[in-house]
Amino acid sequence: MPPAPILAEPRSADQLKRDRLRTMQWVAVGLLLAAALLFALARSQRASHPAWGYLEAFAEASMVGAIADWFAVVALFRHPLGIPVWHTAIIPNSKDSIGQSLGAFVENHFITEQGIAERIAQADPAELLGAWLRDPLHAQQLGQSSAGVAKQLLSMLDHEHLRELVRSKASAYLGQLNLSSVAADCIDALIADGKPQELLDFVLDKGADYLADESHHAAIGDFALNAFHIENKLVKAALVLYEARMIRSLQEFVVAVRADAQHPVRSRLSGWIGDSALHLKNDPRWQDTVRQYQQQALASDKVQAMLGEAWDSLVARLQADLDSEQPALARAIARLAGNTGKVLGSDATARQWLNDTIVAGSSALVRRYRGEVGAFIESRLALWSKDEMSERIELAIGRDLQFIRINGTVVGGLAGLLIHTVSQAF
Known part of the structure; x- marks a missing residue:
């Protein structure tokens, strides 16, 4: 098998420019040498025919033009032939002023508010963004990318510091919360919705059911004896005899309160609850x-531990979502992106607002x-x-400047030819 050919490495952009510059310099030098040879030939043959005089004048003027333009071009970048002639090596000697002038030129003619605003208006970035977001594939990619970024950021966080920060901030917030006012507002809302009466109805229903169950009567009697601290046997015996009537009377009372929406007990209950709301609002004690x-x-270890675990719980749920194949965060961002694209596509006011905001x-x-x-430009050039x-x-720009030398050779020769022709005519 023949050896694989060795491929030449691609030349850099600077090297390519340098090669093209050298080529044009040799072209200009070649024209100068051609003019010198033509001059020598024409001068040696001048006596044989008048036409050689015209060629001699052309060649002589061409050499003068070529040398003069060579001097002018070289003087921009260095001292010609290394001789420090006055006002040569213009660019190196004016490096600082060039940097200042270039920076001011860019600022004054390119980086302007009007120029940037006009370019943004022509580009219509809101429409471009809307079209990009309306593509379902782009919206999905944006959601997945955002979820990936969120996952990386989550792994980079200082969770110990954030856990303590959440705990301290939550403790400070809950400590400053006016719990009395919150409780009073909740009571007012419950009263407005009739919830206390509904709760009383529930308690009365359960109480009536409990009193109706004869298996509970002995326990009710024992409770009454213990509540009143009755030790006398005669009184105990009498109370036992009236136990059934007492329970029946209590049951009738409960049923009566349950059936009567205007019963005084209900109004007293509403009054107690309302008074508690007023006390919570106005009573300093x-x-x-x-x-x-x-x-x-808030100072208890249990509550502090619970507040500290709030961050861990949030991180665990977010991490579990980001580790899934279709994270909810990615889907939510994708939907948001798609909806945003639709709004920008259909609402000209929204597009105008976004464009104006960008401008x-x-x-x-x-x-x-x-x-x-x-x-910045000046500092970069200073390096x-x-x-x-x-x-x-x-x-x-050196390659283009070589055309000045070429043109100087040709135009100089033509000018010399013209001058010789006019001198011969007169």
Whole structure:
């Protein structure tokens, strides 16, 4: 098997420019040499025919034009032939002023509020963004990418610090919460919805069922004896004899309260509950008592541990979602992106608002950083040495400058020919 051919490495952009520059320089030098040879030939044959005089004048003027333009072009970048002639090596010697002028030129003519605003208006970024987001594939990619970024950020967080931060912030917030006012508002809302009466009905129903069950009567009797601390045997015997009547009377009372929506017990209950709401709002003693219990509860180890675990619980649920094949976060972001794209596609007002916002933001950035653009350009150019700056500029425009030498050779020759022709005519 023949050996594989060795492929040449691709030349860099600078090397390519350097090669093209050298080619054009040799072309200009070749024309100068051709003019010199033509001059020597025409001068040696001048006596044989008048036409050689015209060629001699053309060649002589061509050499003068070529040398003059060579001097002019070289003087931009270095001293011709190394001789420090006055006002040569213009670019190296003017490096700092060039950097300042270039920075000011870019600031004044390119980085302008009006220019940036016009370019943004022409681009219509809101429409472009809307079209991109309306593509389901793009929306899905955005959701997946966002979920991936969220997963990486989650793994980079200082969870110990955040756990303590959440615990301390939650404790501070709950400690500043006016629990008395919150409880009073809740009671007012319950009263407005009739919830206390519904609760009383529930308790009465359960109480009536309990009293109707004869298996509970002995326990009710024992409760009455113990509640009144009755030790006398005669009184105990009498109470036992009236136990059934007492329970029946209590059951009738419960049924009566349950059946009568206007029963005085109900109104007294509403009054008690309403009074408690007023006390919570206006009574300093009630408020101090609630605040004490509130602070004691927050200071307990159990509540503090629960608040500290809130961050861990949130992280665990988020991590479990991000580890799944179809994270809910990714789907939510994808839906949001798709809906945003639809709005931007159908609502011209929304597109205009977004474009105006982008223009306003860009104008603010231009106003804030415009002065730094020129300083940045100047600082970057200051890092280059004089020779490096001269070489970079020569690589950028040197090939085109060689056409000045070529044109000088040709135009100079034509001018010399014209002058010789006119002198011969007169």
